[in-house]
Amino acid sequence: MFSSGGPLHPHQYFPNQLFIQGWLYEGLVSYGQDGEIQPALATSWLTEEIVGAGQRVTFTLREGVKFHDGSDFDCASVKLNFDHVLSESARQRHSWLGAVQAMEKWFCNEQGQFVVETNKRFYPLLQELTYIRPLTIAAPSSFANGADSHPELENSCNPGEAKWEGIEALEGFNCAGLSAPVGTGPFKFVSREINEDGTDKTVLFARHDEYWGAIPDIEFVKLETFENTALIEEALLSGDLDMALGIGPLSALQIQDLKFFHSDIVDVRHSDVLQHSLMVMNTNKEPTNDITVRQAIIHAVNKGRFIEEEFGGLEKPVDQVLPQTAPYCNVDLTPKWSYDPVKAELLACPVESGLSSGGIAGVTIACVAIVALVGFMVHMIRREKQGKPIFVTPSESAKGEQA
Known part of the structure; x- marks a missing residue:
């Protein structure tokens, strides 16, 4: 069940909701069927070997892209976001990503292309750049000091998160945050209602009519909090709720009941496999070390x-x-x-x-x-x-x- 969208921040993890970040923000590339790397904010890319070092990937950026605030997307906005995610202090937060460890330089060339250089050959670089976070692009207007925001002194990370367990920020590092959730995605943030406990009651999103890709047919999306799955089922059957999506809003038994006994009211559909659950045994501890x-x-x-x-x-x-x-x-x-x-x-x-x-x-x-x-x-x-x-x-x- 939906309870909070979090700060709707493109570079942060908990408590931001992945699916909302996917609506609002985009990266240079996207992940397609069977693992195919597809164009997103970059239309094409060229990978070259650097003699005695790693690789150089040159991204040709999509033209005519607009942020939700109407400003233009360009190479400088990409570099700004990479600068903040990969700043000397902030990058420690994202060091679980192999790409973050591999990327050594990033810059805009004279042709307005975005160039990434790695310190070693790293096959999954493009795959990790498809992730919904943290290397997705927010509008420069949402940074603390706009396009001139300093990656260390005015970092995009949420205020109060300058330190993480096991990570010591450099002297002077400051999380200034983002002023608003502004990206290039197919939907843009409109408003939210907050419950007394600080969770979201509703969050409203509107279609991004200047989106560079296929503009959604849905004009508005409103997320709403329910106290339990029974109320969600009741709202679906009454027509007060249009859709319940993903794991959690309904139990498996409720889904089966709706599918077989209420098909005249509710259309139940199943996607392809998106994830699975694994139980990992500790091979360093008895008796499972055998x-x-x-x-x-x-x-x-x-x-x-x-x-x-x-x-x-x-x-x-x-x-x-x-x-x-x-x-x-x-x-x-x-x-x-x-x-x-x-x-x-x-x-x-x-x-x-x-x-x-x-x-x-x-x-x-x-x-x-x-x-x-x-x-x-x-x-x-x-x-x-x-x-x-x-x-x-x-x-x-x-x-x-x-x-």
Whole structure:
């Protein structure tokens, strides 16, 4: 359920909502079907090798693009945003990105093209530039001192966020923030109503009529907060709510009920797979430091039953880390670690596996823990979609695109 859009900041993580940042802001390139890198604010790019160093990527920028405030998009505005995200202090906040570590120089050439130079060959550079944050472009007018804003003394980061855990800002570094959420995206911010607890009651967005791409057919989008999923379902059935989107607004069972029993009122549609949930075992700690134990646990977990009971049959089991739609991942891996209690018991029997001679008992205990942790992870994913991740410090867990 939507609770807050956050500051609607293009360079920050929690509590900003990813989907809203995607409406408001754009980067140089975008991520297409099957991992294809597509033009966005850049229409084309040329990658060259730098002898004895890394690579140089020259981006030809799109002409005629307007920010939401009516100002013109140009190379100087791109450089301004990169300067602030990649300033000596602020870049530490984004160092989880390989691209941030690889980029050494960025500048506008005489032809008005934007040039990025890396200190090493870094294949995923373009892929990471497709991310919704942090290297997306805000209008210079929203910076503290406009186009002249100093990357260290007047950085775009939100006020009060000059320090992060494990990160010490340089002397004089100051988070001045952005005065307004102004980007080049297909929708622009209009207004918001705030609840007493500081969360958003409603947030209103309007179509960006000067958008360079396909102008949306929808004129206005209003996000609204509901106290629980039952009220959302009721609003959909009454016609007071036009759409509930994503993970969280409705439970899997509610979605199935609407699909099979209220199809005359509500149209239920499913997208292609956008993400999946993974449970990672700690291979440095007993008993899961033993590969036999890990294999036994995997064979002892009935994913199908869990998906049917907890996700209403809407999901499907996965057996690899990345989805098959990701580049180079459309392969059929073997062996298949499917549900097989007989294999689980056979694997659990040896005493040297770290389990007692009772065999499956130890695996059963581990499986109960795994199921509990999976439930916790589902809850965590839903909170992330709501802009409320459970882990909020870099030392405990990654944020934003790391999650």
